[in-house]
Amino acid sequence: MEIKTSGITDVGLKRDxxxxxxxxxxxxxxxxxxxxxxxxxxxxxxxxxxVEMISKSYRTWVENQTxxxxxxxxxxxxxxxxxxxxxxxxxxxxxxxxxxxxxxxxYHGMGTTVVGLHLSPDLVIAANVGDSRxxxxxxxxxxxxxxxxxxxxxxIEMGMMSEEEAATxxxxxILTRNLGSAEETDPDVFELVPxxxxxxxxxxxxxxxxxxxxxLLKMGREAxxxxxxxxxxxxxxxxxxxxxxxxxxxxxxxxxxKAKKGPLARIGLTLADLAVGLQxxxxx
Amino acid sequence: xxxxxxMFNKQVIREYPFLKDSITVGRAEDNTVVIDNLAVSSYHxxxxxxxxxxILTDLQSTNGTFIxxxxxxxxxxxxxDNVSIGKxxxxxxxxxxxxxxxxxxxxxxxxxxxxxxxxxxRELLAxxxxxxxxxxxxxxxxxxxxxxGSGLGDIELNKKLTKIGKSESSxxxxxxxxxxxxxxxxxxxxxxxxxxxxxxxxxxxxxxQVVKESIxxxxxxxxxxxxxxxxxxxxxxxxx
Numbered sequence: 191m192e193i194k195t196s197g198i199t200d201v202g203l204k205r206d207x208x209x210x211x212x213x214x215x216x217x218x219x220x221x222x223x224x225x226x227x228x229x230x231x232x233x234x235x236x237x238x239x240x241v242e243m244i245s246k247s248y249r250t251w252v253e254n255q256t257x258x259x260x261x262x263x264x265x266x267x268x269x270x271x272x273x274x275x276x277x278x279x280x281x282x283x284x285x286x287x288x289x290x291x292x293x294x295x296x297y298h299g300m301g302t303t304v305v306g307l308h309l310s311p312d313l314v315i316a317a318n319v320g321d322s323r324x325x326x327x328x329x330x331x332x333x334x335x336x337x338x339x340x341x342x343x344x345x346i347e348m349g350m351m352s353e354e355e356a357a358t359x360x361x362x363x364i365l366t367r368n369l370g371s372a373e374e375t376d377p378d379v380f381e382l383v384p385x386x387x388x389x390x391x392x393x394x395x396x397x398x399x400x401x402x403x404x405x406l407l408k409m410g411r412e413a414x415x416x417x418x419x420x421x422x423x424x425x426x427x428x429x430x431x432x433x434x435x436x437x438x439x440x441x442x443x444x445x446x447x448k449a450k451k452g453p454l455a456r457i458g459l460t461l462a463d464l465a466v467g468l469q470x471x472x473x474x
Numbered sequence: 475x476x477x478x479x480x481m482f483n484k485q486v487i488r489e490y491p492f493l494k495d496s497i498t499v500g501r502a503e504d505n506t507v508v509i510d511n512l513a514v515s516s517y518h519x520x521x522x523x524x525x526x527x528x529i530l531t532d533l534q535s536t537n538g539t540f541i542x543x544x545x546x547x548x549x550x551x552x553x554x555d556n557v558s559i560g561k562x563x564x565x566x567x568x569x570x571x572x573x574x575x576x577x578x579x580x581x582x583x584x585x586x587x588x589x590x591x592x593x594x595x596r597e598l599l600a601x602x603x604x605x606x607x608x609x610x611x612x613x614x615x616x617x618x619x620x621x622x623g624s625g626l627g628d629i630e631l632n633k634k635l636t637k638i639g640k641s642e643s644s645x646x647x648x649x650x651x652x653x654x655x656x657x658x659x660x661x662x663x664x665x666x667x668x669x670x671x672x673x674x675x676x677x678x679x680x681x682x683q684v685v686k687e688s689i690x691x692x693x694x695x696x697x698x699x700x701x702x703x704x705x706x707x708x709x710x711x712x713x714x
Binding site: 334400 | 558
């Protein structure tokens with residue numbers, strides 16, 4: 191498996207400072223973006239804590255092959271061991287941010303979204319809290335591997351609002367989950383298997399507020415490398431007003447082609463059909 | 475050069491630079507920005523340059539003109555303001571640079587991501603829509619039901635990623651000469667379940683069609699992997 195990555199962040203054209211943070215750990219194949227919120231510099235602190243806590247705790251648990259019962263939070267039985275490492279690292283980051291927000295007046299009310307992605311040859315883990323997103327571009331389709339934790343998103347799920355209404359709703363940036371507002375948080379974690387030529391985009395809403403999914407698909411498919419894609423997307427955001435901090439990580443997967451189908455392989459397939467036929471006959 | 479960016483459903487439709495000192499918006503064709511939508515009045519609003527300022531005025535439109543959450547009659551535009559007209563948004567892009575007043579920061583507050591606790595959420599929703607109770611949608615879990623006489627029966631897909639194949643670490647262990655260690659995987663995504671062919675000499679078929687990459691699974695799809703055959707369906711999860 192070959193993985194190429196690139197990350198980019200910009201304060202945008204409207205904000206005084208950048209409260210987004212991001213992290214790329216190539217040896218661990220762990221990628222994290224966090225979009226902080228809160229008065230003064232608190233947002234920056236929250237997103238930094240998220241990114242550091244998640245990367246440090248994940249690394250520790252992976253290196254020690256820690257049993258899932260010994261992690262920070264009770265294990266989620268629907269996830270693999272690594273999935274639980276990521277889940278627990280996010281829960282741990284949440285607790286730290288929450289406690290700090292309580293303890294220090296200048297951090298009161300601080301919080302952050304987070305999206306995290308891990309890749310290995312047989313497993314992809316995508317995790318999120320909030321409205322930052324992870325996209326997968328595969329076979330000319332773009333798919334969200336995160337769920338928006340916003341009021342309007344829940345309204346859409348319940349059939350009470352259309353996507354159109356949500357796009358212009360003044361409530362569209364209001365979150366139902368984040369890191370820091372409550373003692374416990376409920377991350378969404380998804381697992382799948384990577385495929386050759388998969389391309390992942392992690393981003394804060396500064397990107398997706400101004401660039402539609404169809405555009406992400408087109409630019410993501412056509413870009414030669416992740417650096418160029420990040421640059422093109424950021425240029426587009428700036429051209430369109432960049433009203434918010436924007437952070438993008440692009441991850442391109444290669445070197446995972448399935449065995450080539452030569453003439454021998456074609457004979458192999460016919461043998462497979464024969465074998466299936468035989469198995470069916472034997473069963474009868 | 476200051477300009478307006480017309481957007482609908484997060485897609486940019488067109489940009490309108492301030493080539494003259496005013497821009498009019500409405501459904502009638504003699505406006506600068508023509509929006510052909512029933513929610514927009516014939517002459518809905520105008521934006522006039524006054525020195526270095528840009529003033530938005532609502533022309534007594536039927537549905538109103540909104541800056542962020544607030545309906546306005548006149549308003550001095552600040553860089554980054556979202557002007558809502560019907561279901562369209564006009565994003566005002568001023569000259570580059572700081573010049574942020576306290577006032578405009580406060581007005582922008584709904585454009586910044588915010589977190590609301592449940593009580594405040596309900597309050598806001600009641601204000602907006604007429605108070606429907608917040609109910610979570612019923613959770614459903616995928617189940618595969620073997621119909622080929624293999625005796626494997628019904629298997630609930632409890633994991634986010636279910637591996638199917640000969641390997642002992644597979645959640646669904648199948649046997650067979652040509653069965654791959656992992657022949658296929660079913661992953662639970664935000665939008666639902668997806669089955670992916672991962673390898674091996676046995677073919678993956680869904681509803682009779684060979685699947686070489688991935689396909690989304692729908693209720694009652696029939697799947698074949700080699701000699702095995704199962705049906706996929708969604709089961710309501712009992713709420714506690």
